[in-house]
Amino acid sequence: MVDMANPVIQVEGLRCSYGDFEAVRGVDFEVARGELFGLLGTNGAGKTTTMEAVEGLRATTGGTIRVLGADPLADRRAIRPKVGIMLQDSGFPGDLTVGEMVAFWRSTSSRASDAAEAVEALDLVHRVDVRIKQLSGGERRRLDLLLATLGRPEVLFLDEPTTGLDPESRQRVWEVVRGLLDGGTTIVLTTHYLEEAESLAHRIAIMSEGRIAVSGRVADVLARQPARISFDVPAGFDVCALPILAGDVVHHPAGRVEVRTGELQRDLGDLLDWARRDGRALTGLRANHASLEDVFHAVRTDEKAMSR
Numbered sequence: 096m097v098d099m100a101n102p103v104i105q106v107e108g109l110r111c112s113y114g115d116f117e118a119v120r121g122v123d124f125e126v127a128r129g130e131l132f133g134l135l136g137t138n139g140a141g142k143t144t145t146m147e148a149v150e151g152l153r154a155t156t157g158g159t160i161r162v163l164g165a166d167p168l169a170d171r172r173a174i175r176p177k178v179g180i181m182l183q184d185s186g187f188p189g190d191l192t193v194g195e196m197v198a199f200w201r202s203t204s205s206r207a208s209d210a211a212e213a214v215e216a217l218d219l220v221h222r223v224d225v226r227i228k229q230l231s232g233g234e235r236r237r238l239d240l241l242l243a244t245l246g247r248p249e250v251l252f253l254d255e256p257t258t259g260l261d262p263e264s265r266q267r268v269w270e271v272v273r274g275l276l277d278g279g280t281t282i283v284l285t286t287h288y289l290e291e292a293e294s295l296a297h298r299i300a301i302m303s304e305g306r307i308a309v310s311g312r313v314a315d316v317l318a319r320q321p322a323r324i325s326f327d328v329p330a331g332f333d334v335c336a337l338p339i340l341a342g343d344v345v346h347h348p349a350g351r352v353e354v355r356t357g358e359l360q361r362d363l364g365d366l367l368d369w370a371r372r373d374g375r376a377l378t379g380l381r382a383n384h385a386s387l388e389d390v391f392h393a394v395r396t397d398e399k400a401m402s403r
């Protein structure tokens with residue numbers, strides 16, 4: 096059960112600028128202990144800038160941030176041992192081997208976890224004697240995650256942790272992240288993979304042009320978007336033949352009818368009754384709740400409408 100009464104991370108009215116350009120324009124969110132909060136958004140929406148500010152790596156121009164009750168920039172030394180950070184580009188020394196880097200990193204933490212276990216979990220055993228600069232992009236990402244989690248952080252920031260990973264490696268990273276959540280770690284994650292957010296996040300926020308456009312529990316965010324029912328219809332089909340439905344009907348030229356509805360069960364029932372009565376086969380019938388992709392698309396559409 097997520098305890099929102101005692102958030103581990105509190106961000107209020109956050110603003111960040113690069114010169115005259117304001118990249119983050121008043122962002123608010125809270126993350127409870129043991130929760131995974133997903134920060135999504137288009138390229139340039141302000142996710143990394145927000146993450147860097149919350150990590151204490153970037154000065155802000157407005158608002159307040161508290162991580163474990165402290166200001167992450169001013170009180171960095173106090174909270175740093177409890178925080179793990181996986182940047183988009185970690186810049187670790189390429190001449191060290193994986194094993195040397197892990198040993199060095201481990202020696203810097205008083206709370207280090209079992210390195211051998213972590214190396215195994217992230218499938219890097221066979222790369223221990225390889226120099227970092229010789230790793231593939233996916234292996235680098237897995238090493239970055241390993242190093243970010245080695246100190247058993249209470250709070251973990253993951254900036255696009257699975258970019259460039261093949262599906263199997265991505266699953267492996269998800270397993271490691273789920274294990275950390277089971278152990279009570281609080282995680283903030285940015286990602287462009289919507290299925291990753293859908294699969295891992297308790298709550299998400301979708302950023303658009305420096306602000307949070309949509310936020311909430313994944314199920315609640317999805318429930319705010321219409322569901323879809325679709326099926327094939329023969330050439331020359333007249334949509335007036337359909338029963339009266341709560342949703343909007345779109346007749347695609349390729350011979351498919353789509354219903355976008357906030358009343359999935361009722362409209363689906365009415366359509367099935369109608370098909371049975373008229374002896375019609377609804378070939379290719381599909382009924383789905385909205386996906387995060389639909390929500391993302393709606394945010395993009397609003398973004399474009401606002402910029403017109």
Ligand SMILES: Nc1ncnc2c1ncn2[C@@H]1O[C@H](COP(=O)(O)OP(=O)(O)OP(=O)(O)O)[C@@H](O)[C@H]1O
Nearest residue numbers: 113116118136137138139140141142143144145302
């Ligand atoms: N060093 C910088 N100097 C000037 N502008 C910057 C700098 N870094 C980022 N920006 C701008 O700030 C905005 C937000 O960038 P940010 O990297 O936070 O976005 P993002 O949501 O993380 O994007 P992406 O998904 O591409 O990583 C963008 O318009 C970007 O061009």
